[in-house]
Amino acid sequence: MKGRVSSGRRTGKKVDRASGAPRVPRALPVDLPLVELDVDVGASPPHWLRELTGRWAFRVRVETCRPTGARSGSLLQVVEITGDPGDLGEAERHLRQRADLEELTILALSPSRRYVRTVSRLPSLCRRIFQSGAICGTCRFSATDDPPGRERWTLVAPRTPAVLRAVATAQAGPEGAPSPIRRMRRFVPARTLTPRQTTALETAYRLGYYAFPRRTNLQEVSRILGVSRSTTAELLRRAEHKMLFHELGLPRPAELRGPGRPLP
Numbered sequence: 416m417k418g419r420v421s422s423g424r425r426t427g428k429k430v431d432r433a434s435g436a437p438r439v440p441r442a443l444p445v446d447l448p449l450v451e452l453d454v455d456v457g458a459s460p461p462h463w464l465r466e467l468t469g470r471w472a473f474r475v476r477v478e479t480c481r482p483t484g485a486r487s488g489s490l491l492q493v494v495e496i497t498g499d500p501g502d503l504g505e506a507e508r509h510l511r512q513r514a515d516l517e518e519l520t521i522l523a524l525s526p527s528r529r530y531v532r533t534v535s536r537l538p539s540l541c542r543r544i545f546q547s548g549a550i551c552g553t554c555r556f557s558a559t560d561d562p563p564g565r566e567r568w569t570l571v572a573p574r575t576p577a578v579l580r581a582v583a584t585a586q587a588g589p590e591g592a593p594s595p596i597r598r599m600r601r602f603v604p605a606r607t608l609t610p611r612q613t614t615a616l617e618t619a620y621r622l623g624y625y626a627f628p629r630r631t632n633l634q635e636v637s638r639i640l641g642v643s644r645s646t647t648a649e650l651l652r653r654a655e656h657k658m659l660f661h662e663l664g665l666p667r668p669a670e671l672r673g674p675g676r677p678l679p
Contacts, residue, residue, distance in 0.1 A: 444502055445593050449602035451552060452570045452582060455595045459566055460538060462556035463513055464494065467506050469558045473498040476610060477554050478530075482537055482545055490537040491515060493530065497614055499621075500526040525641040527618055540585060547581030548572060609655050615640060615650035 419429035459465065468475055496503065503634025507521055507529065518534035541555070552569035559566055572578050583596050608616065618639055630646035 448574045448600050449571055450574045450579075451602045452549070452572060452579075452596050453598040454568045454570055454585075455597050456540065456555060456566055456568045462534075463510060463533065464492070464554065464556040465517065465558055466509075467496070471498060471502045473502070473506070473508055474613075475554075475557060476613070477551075480551060480554065482542065483534060485560065486539055487542070487545075489534050490541060491532075491534055493532045495524075495610065496529045496531060497527055497617060503527065503529055508555065525639060528614060528622075528641055543585040544570065547580045547585060549582055567597065595611055608657055612650050612657070613652035615647060616654045619647075619651060659660075 464475065467473055474497040476495045476497075477492065478495060480493060481491055481618075482490040483489050496506070498506075503526075510516070510519060510521070510531070510533075513519075516533050516535050518532070520532040522530040522532075524530060544551075549570040549572035552571045555566075555568045561567055570582060572582060579596070580598075585595070607613075615636070619625060619636045620629075622636055622639065624633070624636055632645055633647055636651075637644045641646055642650075
């Protein structure tokens with residue numbers, strides 16, 4: 416049976432009768448401008464993701480991070496981790512010994528890649544941010560170079576007074592304390608590599624494919640990735656093209672040769 420939305424008599428907030436959790440509007444107008452916010456969250460609490468990125472030189476990409484469970488009291492995270500196969504084995508044993516993880520599933524995609532799915536307690540600050548309608552631009556639990564006690568969290572949110580007020584007061588301190596929002600700017604989506612292109616490029620780099628002289632070949636890179644040699648070549652070529660075009664501002668191949676001219 417679908418949960419109904421009702422207003423609490425004392426607080427006036429809408430709650431879901433099925434779960435008892437506070438409700439936020441299901442959708443906001445699609446034409447609302449988005450802003451990127453740098454939020455001062457102070458010192459972040461201990462977390463398994465921060466321990467892994469701080470202890471080992473892993474590349475981490477967060478696939479999913481959202482509330483789950485009864486009354487949305489838990490945090491579901493699905494993370495792709497890429498790194499040295501030996502370090503990944505050690506990290507996997509470390510995760511399986513943690514008592515704060517309610518659920519843990521680890522899937523080996525290749526010797527250097529893991530998908531990790533965890534369910535743990537939902538931090539109160541994360542709950543308030545989720546309820547405000549904002550989404551994470553960076554992960555609060557990843558390793559950071561910020562000074563201790565002055566860590567920043569990047570959020571993307573619709574530019575509405577209600578949402579911005581909710582974010583600004585999510586970590587309210589004593590009365591009169593400054594807003595935790597340190598910077599606000601227009602959100603511009605980044606043109607990035609796909610996850611597979613990023614993994615292929617990083618794996619090739621780590622193995623010495625781009626070293627001079629080369630320390631490995633395309634066949635070895637494809638073996639580590641667990642895909643064919645032709646697929647590896649395509650992933651690297653497309654990734655290199657994006658980096659040249661987007662990062663260096665070079666013209667497209669069609670603009671280089673002009674209409675009706677063959678490639679040099």
